[in-house]
Amino acid sequence: xxxxxxxxxxxxxxxxxxxxxxxxxxxxxxxxxxxxxxxxxxxxxxxxxxxxxxxxxxxxxxxxxxxxxxxxxxxxxxxxxxxxxxxxxxxxxxxxxxxxxxxxxxxxxxxxxxxxxxxxxxxxxxxxxxxxxxxxxxxxxxxxxxxxxxxxxxxxxxxxxxxxxxxxxxxxxxxxxxxxxxxxxxxxxxxxxxxxxxxxxxxxxxxxxxxxxxxxxxxxxxxxxxxxxxxxxxxxxxxxxxxxxxxxxxxxxxxxxxxxxxxxxxxxxxxxxxxxxxxxxxxxxxxxxxxxxxxxxxxxxxxxxxxxxxxxxxxxxxxxxxxxxxxxxxxxxxxxxxxxxxxxxxxxxxxxxxxxxxxxxxxxxxxxxxxxxxxxxxxxxxxxxxxxxxxxxxxxxxxxxxxxxxxxxxxxxxxxxxxxxxxxxxxxxxxxxxxxxxxxxxxxxxxxx
Amino acid sequence: xxxxxxxxxxxxxxxxxxxxxxxxxxxxxxxxxxxxxxxxxxxxxxxxxxxxxxxxxxxxxxxxxxxxxxxxxxxxxxxxxxxxxxxxxxxxxxxxxxxxxxxxxxxxxxxxxxxxxxxxxxxxxxxxxxxxxxxxxxxxxxxxxxxxxxxxxxxxxxxxxxxxxxxxxxxxxxxxxxxxxxxxxxxxxxxxxxxxxxxxxxxxxxxxxxxxxxxxxxxxxxxxxxxxxxxxxxxxxxxxxxxxxxxxxxxxxxxxxxxxxxxxxxxxxxxxxxxxxxxxxxxxxxxxxxxxxxxxxxxxxxxxxxxxxxxxxxxxxxxxxxxxxxxxxxxxxxxxxxxxxxxxxxxxxxxxxxxxxxxxxxxxxxxxxxxxxxxxxxxxxxxxxxxxxxxxxxxxxxxxxxxxxxxxxxxxxxxxxxxxxxxxxxxxxxxxxxxxxxxxxxxxxxxxx
Numbered sequence: 001x002x003x004x005x006x007x008x009x010x011x012x013x014x015x016x017x018x019x020x021x022x023x024x025x026x027x028x029x030x031x032x033x034x035x036x037x038x039x040x041x042x043x044x045x046x047x048x049x050x051x052x053x054x055x056x057x058x059x060x061x062x063x064x065x066x067x068x069x070x071x072x073x074x075x076x077x078x079x080x081x082x083x084x085x086x087x088x089x090x091x092x093x094x095x096x097x098x099x100x101x102x103x104x105x106x107x108x109x110x111x112x113x114x115x116x117x118x119x120x121x122x123x124x125x126x127x128x129x130x131x132x133x134x135x136x137x138x139x140x141x142x143x144x145x146x147x148x149x150x151x152x153x154x155x156x157x158x159x160x161x162x163x164x165x166x167x168x169x170x171x172x173x174x175x176x177x178x179x180x181x182x183x184x185x186x187x188x189x190x191x192x193x194x195x196x197x198x199x200x201x202x203x204x205x206x207x208x209x210x211x212x213x214x215x216x217x218x219x220x221x222x223x224x225x226x227x228x229x230x231x232x233x234x235x236x237x238x239x240x241x242x243x244x245x246x247x248x249x250x251x252x253x254x255x256x257x258x259x260x261x262x263x264x265x266x267x268x269x270x271x272x273x274x275x276x277x278x279x280x281x282x283x284x285x286x287x288x289x290x291x292x293x294x295x296x297x298x299x300x301x302x303x304x305x306x307x308x309x310x311x312x313x314x315x316x317x318x319x320x321x322x323x324x325x326x327x328x329x330x331x332x333x334x335x336x337x338x339x340x341x342x343x344x345x346x347x348x349x350x351x352x353x354x355x356x357x358x359x360x361x362x363x364x365x366x367x368x369x370x371x372x373x374x375x376x377x378x379x380x381x382x383x384x385x386x387x388x389x390x391x392x393x394x395x396x397x398x399x400x401x402x403x404x405x406x407x408x409x410x411x412x413x414x415x416x417x418x419x420x421x422x423x424x425x426x427x428x429x430x431x432x433x434x435x436x437x438x439x440x441x442x443x444x445x446x447x448x449x
Numbered sequence: 450x451x452x453x454x455x456x457x458x459x460x461x462x463x464x465x466x467x468x469x470x471x472x473x474x475x476x477x478x479x480x481x482x483x484x485x486x487x488x489x490x491x492x493x494x495x496x497x498x499x500x501x502x503x504x505x506x507x508x509x510x511x512x513x514x515x516x517x518x519x520x521x522x523x524x525x526x527x528x529x530x531x532x533x534x535x536x537x538x539x540x541x542x543x544x545x546x547x548x549x550x551x552x553x554x555x556x557x558x559x560x561x562x563x564x565x566x567x568x569x570x571x572x573x574x575x576x577x578x579x580x581x582x583x584x585x586x587x588x589x590x591x592x593x594x595x596x597x598x599x600x601x602x603x604x605x606x607x608x609x610x611x612x613x614x615x616x617x618x619x620x621x622x623x624x625x626x627x628x629x630x631x632x633x634x635x636x637x638x639x640x641x642x643x644x645x646x647x648x649x650x651x652x653x654x655x656x657x658x659x660x661x662x663x664x665x666x667x668x669x670x671x672x673x674x675x676x677x678x679x680x681x682x683x684x685x686x687x688x689x690x691x692x693x694x695x696x697x698x699x700x701x702x703x704x705x706x707x708x709x710x711x712x713x714x715x716x717x718x719x720x721x722x723x724x725x726x727x728x729x730x731x732x733x734x735x736x737x738x739x740x741x742x743x744x745x746x747x748x749x750x751x752x753x754x755x756x757x758x759x760x761x762x763x764x765x766x767x768x769x770x771x772x773x774x775x776x777x778x779x780x781x782x783x784x785x786x787x788x789x790x791x792x793x794x795x796x797x798x799x800x801x802x803x804x805x806x807x808x809x810x811x812x813x814x815x816x817x818x819x820x821x822x823x824x825x826x827x828x829x830x831x832x833x834x835x836x837x838x839x840x841x842x843x844x845x846x847x848x849x850x851x852x853x854x855x856x857x858x859x860x861x862x863x864x865x866x867x868x869x870x871x872x873x874x875x876x877x878x879x880x881x882x883x884x885x886x887x888x889x890x891x892x893x894x895x896x897x898x
Contacts, residue, residue, distance in 0.1 A: 203806050221832065240832040244805035248829065283796030324799050342791050347732030350773050356693035357652050379896035380697065383689040447828035
């Protein structure tokens, strides 16, 4: 298929039809009216705005999120905002429940749509914001004024592409591209194709500043200065791997356009016999720590899982158990999985001292070990003192099963969960994970970009 | 003991007594006369000089080397020098045999002394030399004029110290301090104690230039510009470890003077039960390659053994079999011994590609592997492509026993010897080495500075 044929097909399927638009508009109108009535009766100067892609006509057909922001005057105190905000939320959406982001808010469903009723401050400038949600109405206004019908189409196509290649979403599990970031990129480059052509040639760090007002510097591979806030990188959450993934698939899509890149992968669960084949073919040592998943929302859980995964991997590497690859997955139980190149080390380890000519350090090192019968040496190798000392940990399994596991950097709730108990599965025992994590294990053992 | 008491004791035992001096002088006089008669009858303008420590009164009591240099006029052609040199050698020392250094020469014993009769060119300046032996008479003259009785005493003490700590000798097995270098250092610093005090504080590279005429630069830890040749580092052969060793023992001798540092270690052979204890305590994998020692003089053999030891160690390290320690030893058979931290690796290895944003390389890497069913990936890790590919070598023993051993850098004659056959001993099998290498194995398993 040609590039144009593919994008035209995606444009057609991602653009909501008249029925979908009407149904959404009816629901949104009803809820905005209810929220306006509920809030002005309590705070006459407050107002209500709808934000997000369903407000901007950039949602992908089938998306069902309606975000209603209830804006309080800036002089409102925070307690009032939170209390009245929840009252308005419940009155607008009686079946909803409370959740907590930066403020508490009400979330629920209505007529098949996912509804958020979020209180915020109504401010003059985005730079005056008191919490991240206050910024959202500014984002909405910025894009709404600039995205014409063609760019709105391309925003939908781009979102579908990012979904297809599994990098869409600024939640902390995905660490990918938010809807706002996606639309800014489409706006900046002038469409889906020019965005792909640019991304294919990016040399991170890539720095975009649509309003040319950036006033801070960032360490991220992709920097898009928020047009409504010169101090914020809209792409801050975007991981290096996801930027690289966009570059990879941008090139792939330009070289050989196909609908496949717009279809999220939905792998079959890995079968026990396939797992066995992989373990045999790899010949590595696979160790999986399994424990009860801490009761946290994903945006709190995944950063803790990633932190723990990195901390334990560094702990394993530091002890010489070379980590080849690693991943984490979570359902009712959570898993930290490591493939090791070296599962065991000798009883001794080489410990290099200072060069003999660095007299103070060298004399200190020599004095520290010369009468220590537990070490080999000190001897001289090259220009340094060296000893071979006892290793505290000669087996990776032993390390993971010992209290020393808690010496590494772990997410706080993961640490508590591990403290409550965990098991370590070795090689064939990974079969126990297939029931809950079959598709994730196929992704791990059959990796793609 | 005080420093002075120790050095006085060593001075007394290392200074030849009158009887030793007289006996040596008688022999030297006889041989000089014979050589002079033999050469002037053939080349009237030639002459004879005695060189080396026995000519300079700096030999350590018990040393029995007498070096007679037969100097031919510079216009002599090389063939004549070699032919007449050998004739003179044989006539001077009828029981001698021919050896080959830079020229052929005659070597043998006479009345209990080890004699060399060496032909060389008699030149105006050391910089005119045609071969290294031509330089020796210049060295002799330089030191002879400058070493008084006290410095001669200190030269002997220093030599005995360097022998005691096993760094005396510029042969390529020892890679230590030559007699000439030792005397230059004593002269430069003004004695044994000032030399130790300086060495204890050396910060390599240490550069000494007694005649302040150096005209070349060197990459060695110790540089002593030859007073008779501005382009030569007298300490070029000195290894970093031996410089460090001198520094270590200089500090030790100054801190706690003892006769022990002047007594070369003479370790008992390691016992089988001790070897077993060490192997168990270390828990490493010990692999020893054993083969028939190539028929070479030590100055050719040891550089080849060291080169092969380094080459194989690099080969093992590059394949992930971390070398903890290594050594070589030679008698009728030669041994290359390695202690490994990792004897085996998985069937796959991680192979990092370029960052995805380096488009040309990244596309090339991806294209090279995307259809390769033998690898895992390519996938993206951080900002790079990565594949896991089959490892060519999963066992260190297998590597040492395979033809791939010959892919590493080996000494030429060692390569030939290995090609003729070798065995690899693993762990307990090292017992087979105890009969020939018992003391060397004790040095290896009980290392000191």
